[in-house]
Amino acid sequence: MLAFAGTGFGTWAADSWPWPKDRYCWGAWERDSGPDFLGDAAFGDGDDGSRSGTESLPTHERPSGSCEVTIASNYKSSYDGDKVSISQRVSVTYGPVPTAAEARLSMIQDDYLGADMVALPDGLPGTVNARGGLLVLPKSCDAKDGRPTVVTMQAYGTYASGPSYTQEDPADLGGAQQAAVLLVAAANRGMAAAGCAPDKPLKVSSPVYDLPGRRERVFTSSDDLCGIRGLRFDTEDLYHQTGVVTRDLQTCSVAGDRDGIPAVDLAMVAQPRLAAVFDSLTGNRPAVRGWRGTGTLGENHSIVRADCAGRPATFLMGASTDPGHLAAFANAVAARLGCAPIAPKRAAR
Template identity: 75%
Template sequence: MSLVSALVLALAGAGFGTWAADTWPWPKDRYCWGAWEEDSGPGFLGDEAFGDDDDGSRTSEETTPTRERPIGTCKVSIASDFESSYDGDKVTVDQQVSVEYGPVPKAAEARLKMIQDGFLGGNMVPLPDGLPGTVNGRGGLLVLPESCDTRDGRPTVVTMRASGTYTSDSSSAQSDPADLGGVRQAAVLLVAVANHGMEAAGCAPDEPLKVSSPVYDLPGERELIFSAGDVCGIRGLHLDTDDIEDQTGAATRDLQTCSVQGSRDGLAYLQLAMVAQPRLAAVFDGIVGERPVARGWRGTGRIGKEHAIVRADCAGRPATFLMGVSTDPDHLAAFANAAAARLGCAPIAPKGAAR
């Protein structure tokens, strides 16, 4: 036997033939500080993300949090161009999954815009297993343990968002977010990247956070609201406009969310939330003011240009009531009193405030 033949046989015995069949066990790519592995389940991490494109690309840009600078970002980008096997159109797909790790902003309006506008809408539900945060099929927010707080006491959070566009010869760009694999899988991805971020920043708990339960509370469907109808299922809460629809995300002891938007244009009209989960509510510490929002209201709060916030004791613990887009005190009063009644505590706003 020649030396070359012997070498070929040796390589085959060692698995060279497997490599030739494209199943050689090369290390899989990992993304976002090592948290996510290629082909580990969600669509955006597998070949299905590329559609009919055999040459699609998946790239990652990241900045890892450290003890000295506990701020980090990560973005996984998917790009593909192919001819549709359905109608022959040329298709271009650009998708992203973006992660941010860092403390909540100091300024009240910036913090409310980030947390309430981004992660307390009617399309969000609580994370499972009592984890302090919210999630849906396009992303979520997780508040990290106190060991990760800043020196001035602000909580650190991890946020995740999926986005993307789909463009073809016969249509303009359409929203086509990266596939996270559903609500529960999104929660798993969020918790995994949070664990790796905390390890890098040196504030991880003794036991890593984990998702072990299903997500029981799923966002409700959008429902058309007829003229002068109650929105968010709250008696007496009306908007003086037609062609609107609402969506309720959660109605638990810890969290209640609802959003109202235009049924035709998708324009936001109202966003409401009640947060009583202690660690999630901590993201609003320091911005609730020191006085009632008006005479007769319980607790303290403030009404700004785009957001309103009130915090009051309710059923033995603090509850935070939030309103975005609208700053009409009557809307906040109707929601806060309805949420308080559901929790079994006294009204937040005085009688007649919501008229």
């Protein structure tokens, strides 16, 4: 279990660090406390690896910040004698979601609502996987203009061997469960420093459930992708993945087999606090004439919000510009949740 410092502390100047050198990310994470990136395992077979941290602490006056843990290691492979270089980092950001609609949709949907993400446990509003996650903070931390504040975490890295071999090798967060604990620990520290922490610190006490389905290959153009009737592409050889399927969240991702380029990313968000990150983005008119709710269809991202089963549901589409894909997905989700179709039947192809 990850060990992290308590959250009952005051606010400090952004350039003063009252915690010991063996703690990182505003004092939230302790060296050798569980995840590989915080221990010697991060250095591979090397004996001279280094770990360093940089951070900017949120404050009440400037409620944004970041922290980063960087790992570097170089050694000779015991197998073939090639020089091996490991470069990894874990980055955390704290701050309100972007003001511009496209920037906000790109940040939230592209990075944190893919089919490889799962819902945070214990009703916490956000998503997580083994490489990072997003947590929407309580309303007390909202920006003055009402935008929700979020904490995000991402692991990056590369492994290079010899003169020509390089592969992605993200820092090891210890799996989705451990990543959730890391994310929440950092969020508690950030909120306390910014002066908006709830009376009781946020806590991960339950297992991470609702793991996504496998990424599966589709050889024909007639399959109903992600189990969504009518969600089809004329292109053959695709990969599709069904992510979370709950009352609060549902996701689907489709990508090309040969190039891995996304063909469509779809998501439904009904968890109130997570859905709040999309407030003000749907306008006051239907996305398409005849559709329920309000929204916009864009070149990179589309968004529709409509009442469904007694509460607002937000439907998102990225990568594709075909409204038929969004219509098929939204209507299938609406049927599952027990509410009226979002788009006319003829809109889904």
